[in-house]
Amino acid sequence: MLPDFVLTDTDPPTVVEVWGMLGREDYRARKQEKLEHYRREGTLLIEWDPHGALPELTLPARG
Template identity: 50%
Template structure:
């Protein structure tokens, strides 16, 4: 019998993280005391699948994209398609291309809490609130 072992990045609250760059962004969000959700594949977002969604921003939820594979042509095409979708749908988005410093985050709304509207298809169980957030650094 052969034993195979794998690893998976997670947040302290056990939210799945897909890459070390997403972990850096999650730490950045936590350090800035932002409330966010990490969509999972089963959440049913068809047009785009953001890495995170800020749930404490004034107005609609803010999508967060981490572009971590800048040298892959197919990834670049998907990045451009996502950017076009966000622009066409007029959705607020924070983007981080890993070749640049982490982005400045939009101001949070201190009154935003569990009741803020999430985009359709996002499961509320994956929401991280300020009271649960602790930096890993």
């Protein structure tokens, strides 16, 4: 699983995914696979659709 970016200054590291080709069915399917993988692994994730506003960059507290 290769994310677009990994923020290594957070503990644990945070994955950043930029969803840029949402009009393609194969891309949407791959996006879903990645989201499921990140959920299973408990990976912190920031998502951004570059056609919209920048995402909120405040990460949730982990408990």
